[in-house]
Amino acid sequence: MSSLPILYAEERRQSILELVNRSGRVAVGDLSKRFGVSSVTIRTDLQTLAEQNLLVRTHGGAVSTGPAAAEMAIALRRERKVREKQRIGRAGAALAANGDAVYLDSSSTSLAIARFLKSRRLLTVITNSLMIVQELLDAPHIQVMLTGGSFQRETAAFVGPYTHAFLNQVHIQIGFFGAHGIAAEPGLTDISPEIAAAKRPVLKRCRQAVAVVDASKWGRVGIAPFAGIDEIDIIITDDSAPADAVRAVEAMGADVRFV
């Protein structure tokens, strides 16, 4: 067992990655014995690797992320905070009036809203998200418009200058925006500049801009800011949002609603 005398953390993680990709799965206990470190250490390793999307964490171990082909479908479907998003989705959908042109961005919360809009009529849904188009395929009474642009595989969204050009031509009654983080400063942020760039022009075109963020987003700040708190009309979140972060945002005059 001590055939590998000492390994740097990085080397060990590399080895773990090889193992999980070779056999498809690893167990914390096995790894702990194999490398001669505590199980807590292995867990932090797995967590680190999971954060980089190099494997998928499970109870007691981890499994490989699978073949790159199905990667997107699985990753996007493995939603978290499902219940919270569902409640936020229902509340958000209720804000759209008949006849409205509704914008849904490429976020899982917007997808939740789409699910509640499916049964509606006389709605136009504008989006840059492939997932939302697919979700609305069997909603025959909803007119669906896609922005077009360059397809970004990681997010299943369309981005880039052509997306921008499309969005500068439409008028929208109400727009829903997910975010990676929300904080008093700098406001709403996301993880990719392209995604943020796709959201920014739409905001200006919406009579009403609604941010939809579950509790985990509060206080977080992503690399790419796309909207200040003052640009958002309504913020919908769930009631487990941290109170101090919410207060800081409300102090700037935001209308925060809990579901």
Add this chain to the structure above:
Amino acid sequence: MSSLPILYAEERRQSILELVNRSGRVAVGDLSKRFGVSSVTIRTDLQTLAEQNLLVRTHGGAVSTGPAAAEMAIALRRERKVREKQRIGRAGAALAANGDAVYLDSSSTSLAIARFLKSRRLLTVITNSLMIVQELLDAPHIQVMLTGGSFQRETAAFVGPYTHAFLNQVHIQIGFFGAHGIAAEPGLTDISPEIAAAKRPVLKRCRQAVAVVDASKWGRVGIAPFAGIDEIDIIITDDSAPADAVRAVEAMGADVRFV
């Protein structure tokens, strides 16, 4: 059969998902026996998956969902002239050079071309067809651009003025166009004015325009013409095309190639 000793919850759910997608339905009792866990555990699994919209819960089990994915898959299976289209697709794909921007319209023959382009690199595929985007999801080396516009459910294509606007902004090396009919006069036709209107502007933007039509299209004339024979550089068809119709088109100077 149950040689798998212990499965992580995640793995088990993944397996259940595969089973339900493969056979269309699963029963709680079967799953419970197969995985060697209690029926209550299976129920929580099914509930979790149902919350993520990955399947639909029923009494005693679950049935597969994905009206989007499944429906489209069925539509694709209804294709006719599969073998001919495959041959045409291979020949068409061979015309695209590395580095090209390729346009594929929303026709089943273009979809056949997309399948042959998947393994290529350094290609940009521009399309207004949702099915082609989906086909190229797992072709990571191909950049995919979608025109955007209004979604037309019958053809799974994007059409309308926004589509038009997008297409006026791009330059394309080679474009492939399916058609409902081809004849010396009025040339290439389709069944819907919207579809025809989406094809017309692209034609002018392509250095090379290729019509891909199986034998059944010759001599047929649809309601909406979109290109004269003189606007087309190459016509690819299969060798069972009616000779007289082909001759009439060739007499106008067309380059007709058989596969």
Add this chain to the structure above:
DNA sequence: CGATTATTATGAAAGCAATTGAAAGAAAAT
């Protein structure tokens, strides 16, 4: 058709393993 019976579902409680967070110790880097 209604009543009975069998099957399936749901909720609560409990056991166990895995996880997380905090605090402190060890190793490496500056």
Add this chain to the structure above:
DNA sequence: ATTTTCTTTCAATTGCTTTCATAATAATCG
């Protein structure tokens, strides 16, 4: 020597699964 990073221990927490009792649903029979 000091800071930083990594690792461990320990306690508290969470998550998964089971059992059992009860409710709801489907199927069967009179």
